[in-house]
Amino acid sequence: xxxxxxxxxxxxxxxxxxxxxxxxxxxxxxxxxxxxxxxxxxxxxxxxxxxxxxxxxxxxxxxxxxxxxxxxxxxxxxxxxxxxxxxxxxxxxxxxxxxxxxxxxxxxxxxxxxxxxxxxxxxxxxxxxxxxxxxxxxxxxxxxxxxxxxxxxxxxxxxxxxxxxxxxxxxxx
Numbered sequence: 001x002x003x004x005x006x007x008x009x010x011x012x013x014x015x016x017x018x019x020x021x022x023x024x025x026x027x028x029x030x031x032x033x034x035x036x037x038x039x040x041x042x043x044x045x046x047x048x049x050x051x052x053x054x055x056x057x058x059x060x061x062x063x064x065x066x067x068x069x070x071x072x073x074x075x076x077x078x079x080x081x082x083x084x085x086x087x088x089x090x091x092x093x094x095x096x097x098x099x100x101x102x103x104x105x106x107x108x109x110x111x112x113x114x115x116x117x118x119x120x121x122x123x124x125x126x127x128x129x130x131x132x133x134x135x136x137x138x139x140x141x142x143x144x145x146x147x148x149x150x151x152x153x154x155x156x157x158x159x160x161x162x163x164x165x166x167x168x169x170x171x172x173x
Contacts, residue, residue, distance in 0.1 A: 032061055032087050032106035035135070036094035037123070039101075040068070040080040050077065054086045055097035061087040067124060067142065070151040083124060085139070108136045125154065140168060 044050040052073075054064045066073070068082025075081060083101055088094065094103040101123040102116055117130040120138070126146050132138040144166070147157035160166045 031089065032108075033091040034088045034094050034103065034106060035085070035108070036088070036097070036103040037067065037083050037085050037101040037120070038094060038097045039099035040082060040084050042077045042080070044077075052080065054084050055099070056088070056093050059088045059090045059093045061089045065139070065142070067155045069148075069154055073151075085142075104135055108134075108139075110135050112138060143168065 038055055040052040041055050042050060043053045054060050064087075065085035066082075067085060068080075072080075072082035080099075086094075087106070091105070094100045102119050104110060111133055112130075112135060117138075120126065121128075121130055124142075124146075128146070130138060130141070130146075132141050142155070143158035146154060148154045149157060158166060158168060
């Protein structure tokens with residue numbers, strides 16, 4: 001129960017609700033169709049500063065979860081050495097990125113099979129075995145037990161708020 005509560009807490013970190021005008025109907029709200037862990041793209045806009053971006057950004061639902069080490073985040077250009085967890089609003093988008101480590105449908109509560117756990121372990125450089133059963137629990141574990149507070153060996157963890165509680169909001173999932 002605590003994990004489920006915690007998984008309901010990261011709106012500013014993983015997903016930002018779209019701004020809806022009063023004229024927007026409920027049917028127009030975008031929903032999660034696909035979740036994947038894929039590589040970042042280096043984007044060099046004309047006359048602007050280049051930056052890393054999730055692939056196919058117009059289909060990204062909200063924000064993304066950066067799964068790179070500090071060293072991977074400071075690289076400028078070339079082939080990305082790190083991954084990003086992305087939620088897309090259109091099925092088939094992860095395959096189009098051509099660099100996805102793993103792809104799931106939009107259900108955060110689905111059970112992970114052993115081959116998915118092994119792909120995550122090897123692809124993300126996780127030393128321990130992934131023991132979580134669901135995608136939701138695994139994402140929470142990414143942000144807690146598989147993270148590195150210094151960001152040297154993996155991504156940084158989610159931290160508790162001033163109230164001492166750790167909350168993860170995933171409003172699109």
